[in-house]
């Protein structure tokens with residue numbers, strides 16, 4: 569039997585991959601804690617928690633046990649008309665950690681569908697009250713997923729360019745970065761005044777796909793406050809930022825003004841199973857609550873509130889709230905800060921940024937060379953046993969909270985060596 573990577577080539581089509589340019593894959597056979605192992609036994613530190621999902625560590629026994637226990641009790645049942653303990657318990661647990669104004673939870677399967685549900689809630693919130701509001705506001709470099717609604721509100725790029733003729737009506741604004749906030753706020757209010765705006769969707773404080781670009785809490789707070797003034801639904805996409813990564817359970821807690829809607833996925837299920845949630849305020853929910861059946865939210869996925877995924881999410885929240893994980897988050901935050909003190913002075917480093925356990929470093933490059941750099945860095949990291957996925961000239965770290973000090977140190981050393989040997 570040929571090896572896994574060779575057999576993979578025959579039938580598989582990978583996400584976000586141009587197969588002609590990147591024909592090779594690495595076969596991963598198992599994972600534990602912060603480590604991934606390939607089919608030759610080589611280990612890699614998972615420096616990005618497998619796209620920010622496995623934050624409590626891979627194959628965490630507490631999560632795995634919760635899944636197994638639920639699998640032998642109730643695997644799946646329709647969630648229209650039926651309910652079950654795992655969903656109810658998950659809702660109760662989430663209410664304890666979500667911003668206070670969030671009251672209702674709607675299930676879907678992934679971050680993109682959570683965005684789509686949020687967008688539909690915002691549009692229908694106005695529709696149900698007899699108002700025609702058909703414009704959405706989003707940040708220029710935002711990312712909210714790959715389904716049509718989510719793609720529409722994402723920044724234009726190689727991902728959504730071919731479909732741009734089919735998008736929802738979206739106005740894009742830059743993020744308030746502290747230097748431009750006055751202009752951004754003015755532009756925002758101008759749109760609110762002149763267009764029929766239904767909602768504003770944003771990744772609070774950190775834009776993941778834009779290479780962990782960070783913005784200003786005060787500026788964002790003002791934008792959300794303006795939304796309230798114009799009865800525009802503020803949607804915080806916390807798919808990446810949720811569940812402790814920014815140093816708080818949700819990035820929205822950094823702002824005084826709270827969003828009307830929050831979307832969650834990724835770390836929600838600790839990397840064990842796919843699931844997503846869109847939460848909203850009582851005000852949003854009440855706009856759908858009616859004797860008129862057509863005012864309901866007629867959106868539903870077959871696997872809504874899958875009991876096993878709910879049990880896993882519940883176990884994940886218990887871990888998040890444990891002293892151990894809270895200590896880990898603080899430890900990694902402090903560790904990144906110490907690394908930053910040193911590395912930001914490196915001549916090849918243009919700038920750095922950090923919020924909680926999210927750390928990013930921009931490499932100084934002349935743009936012509938930029939194309940090949942990303943791949944060279946990636947190769948270097950993999951050879952050294954560190955899994956990081958640079959975005960353009962940005963290297964970012966978002967390791968599982970259980971990454972040890974030694975593992976963090978290895979990530980830092982590897983980045984530093986890459987700066988010295990790969991970047992020219």
Ligand SMILES: *Cc1c(COP(=O)(O)O)cnc(C)c1O
Pocket residue numbers: 678679680681683711712713714771776777805806807808809833834
């Ligand atoms: C990953 C991501 C999504 C999309 O989630 P999928 O599960 O990949 O569909 C949406 N929003 C943000 C902020 C994300 O990071």
